[in-house]
Amino acid sequence: MHIMEGFLPWQWCLLWWFIALPCLALGVYQLKKVLSLDREALPLLGVVGGFVFILSSLKIPSPVTMSCSHPTGTGLPAIAFGPWITAVIGAIVLLFQALFLAHGGLSTLGANTVSMGIAGPLVGWGVYRALRDTRVNLYATVFLAAAFADLFTYVVTSLQLALAYPVGGFWTAFAVFMGIFAVTQVPLAILESVILMLVFRYIVQLRPGILIRLKVFPGSKITAARGDA
Amino acid sequence: MLRRYRFEILAIITILAFCVLFVYTSSMSGNAEFAGSDDIGSSQISRMTGVPEENFHPLIWQWVPPSGEIESALFALQAAVGGIFVGWFFGYWKGLKGRE
Numbered sequence: 001m002h003i004m005e006g007f008l009p010w011q012w013c014l015l016w017w018f019i020a021l022p023c024l025a026l027g028v029y030q031l032k033k034v035l036s037l038d039r040e041a042l043p044l045l046g047v048v049g050g051f052v053f054i055l056s057s058l059k060i061p062s063p064v065t066m067s068c069s070h071p072t073g074t075g076l077p078a079i080a081f082g083p084w085i086t087a088v089i090g091a092i093v094l095l096f097q098a099l100f101l102a103h104g105g106l107s108t109l110g111a112n113t114v115s116m117g118i119a120g121p122l123v124g125w126g127v128y129r130a131l132r133d134t135r136v137n138l139y140a141t142v143f144l145a146a147a148f149a150d151l152f153t154y155v156v157t158s159l160q161l162a163l164a165y166p167v168g169g170f171w172t173a174f175a176v177f178m179g180i181f182a183v184t185q186v187p188l189a190i191l192e193s194v195i196l197m198l199v200f201r202y203i204v205q206l207r208p209g210i211l212i213r214l215k216v217f218p219g220s221k222i223t224a225a226r227g228d229a
Numbered sequence: 230m231l232r233r234y235r236f237e238i239l240a241i242i243t244i245l246a247f248c249v250l251f252v253y254t255s256s257m258s259g260n261a262e263f264a265g266s267d268d269i270g271s272s273q274i275s276r277m278t279g280v281p282e283e284n285f286h287p288l289i290w291q292w293v294p295p296s297g298e299i300e301s302a303l304f305a306l307q308a309a310v311g312g313i314f315v316g317w318f319f320g321y322w323k324g325l326k327g328r329e
Contacts, residue, residue, distance in 0.1 A: 001266070001267070002267045003267075003270070004267060004268075004270075004271045004285075005287040005288065005289065005291045006285040006286050006287040006288055007270075007271050007274055007285050010288055013288065043318040043321055043322060044318075046314040046315070046317065046318040047314065047315050047318045047319060049311075049314060050310075050311040050312065050313070050314030050315035050318070051311065051315060052311070053307055053308065053310055053311025053312075053314065054308045054311035054312055054315065055311075056307075057304045057305075057307040057308040057311070058308065059265060059304075061251055061255070061263045062266075063247070063250040063251045063253070063254040063255070064254075065266075066254070066255065066258060066261035066262070066263055067262075067263060067264055067265065067266045067269055068263050068264065068265050068266065069265070069266040093307070096307060097307070098291070099292070100292070100294070100303045101294060101300055101303050101304065101307075102291055102292065102293040102294060102300075103267065104267075105287055105288070105289060105291050106289040106291070107287070107288035107289045139236070157270075161270065161274065165274055165277055165278060167277040167278065168277075173277065176273060176277070177270065177273070180266055180269050180270050180273060181266055181270065184266050187247060187250070190243065191243060191244065191247050194239060194240050194243040195240055197236060197239075197240075198236045198237065198239075198240050201236050202319065206319070206322040206323060206326055207322045207325075207326075
C-alpha cells in the first residue's frame with residue numbers, strides 16, 4: 001500500500017503529513033501514559049507490535065489479481081491500545097521501510113502513515129467498539145476488526161491516489177486504484193485475520209488480566225472465552 | 230481435542246485453502262508476474278498522467294537497496310525483529326504462568 005517516493009505531488013504530501021502528525025503526537029502521549037500506568041502493558045505492546053513488523057514484511061501473492069501485497073497486522077494493536085498508539089507503531093515500521101527498503105519514502109510517509117497507521121486501524125477499532133459490548137463472539141469481533149483494519153488501509157491508499165490523480169474524474173480513478181490495491185487485499189485480509197484471531201486466543205489464555213485491566217473486553221467475555229478452552 | 234484446537238485447525242485450513250487457490254489460479258494464467266501492488270500502482274499513475282515513470286523524481290533523496298537480494302535481507306531483518314519481540318514476550322508470559 002506504499003505510495004512510492006516521488007509519486008505524490010508535494011501539496012498532497014504536506015496535507016497528509018499535517019493530518020498524521022497530531023495523531024502521532026496523541027499516540028506518543030497515550031503510549032507514555034499506558035506504559036507508566038501498567039507494567040504489563042509493555043509485553044502486550046511487544047506482542048501486538050511485533051506482529052505488525054512480521055506481517056507487513058511479508059509480500060504475499062494474491063490469487064485474485066496475480067500481484068503481491070502485504071498484510072498490515074494493525075488490527076490487534078488497534079483493539080488492545082486504540083488507533084493512536086497503533087499509528088505510532090505503523091509509523092515506525094513505515095519509517096524503516098522508507099529508509100532501508102525504498103518502499104514508500106520520507107515525503108510520502110505522512111500519506112502512508114495515514115492509510116496504514118491511522119485510517120485502517122481507526123475503522124478496525126470502530127468495528128471492534130461497535131461489537132465489544134454486544135453478544136457477538138469475542139473472536140469474531142477480533143476477526144472482523146483485523147479484516148477491516150487491513151482492507152480499509154488499501155481503500156485509503158486508493159483514495160489518496162485518486163485525489164492526487166483524478167484522471168477521468170475522481171470516481172473513475174478511485175475505481176482503478178481500488179482494483180489494484182483493495183481487490184488484491186481481500187484474500188490477504190482474511191488470511192491475516194484468522195492468524196491474528198489465533199494470536200489473540202493465546203493472549204487470552206496466557207495473560208487475561210492485562211486485557212481486563214485495559215478494558216479491551218468486558219471481564220465476563222474474557223472469562224467465558226477462557227472457560228471455553 | 231478437536232474443539233480445543235479449533236482455532237489452530239481453522240488457521241491451517243485457511244492457509245492450505247489459500248495455497249491451493251494460489252497454485253490453481255497461477256497455473257491457469259501462465260504469464261502472471263506477481264509484481265508488487267505498489268509498483269503496479271506507480272505504473273498506473275504513469276499511464277494515467279502520461280508521464281513516464283522515470284520522470285517521477287523523489288522529492289526527498291532516498292537510498293535504494295542496490296539489489297533484490299539486499300532488499301530481501303532487510304525485509305527478513307524486519308520480520309526477525311518482530312519475531313524476537315513476539316517470542317520474547319510470549320515466553321515471558323509462559324514463564325510467569327508456569328511459576329504461578
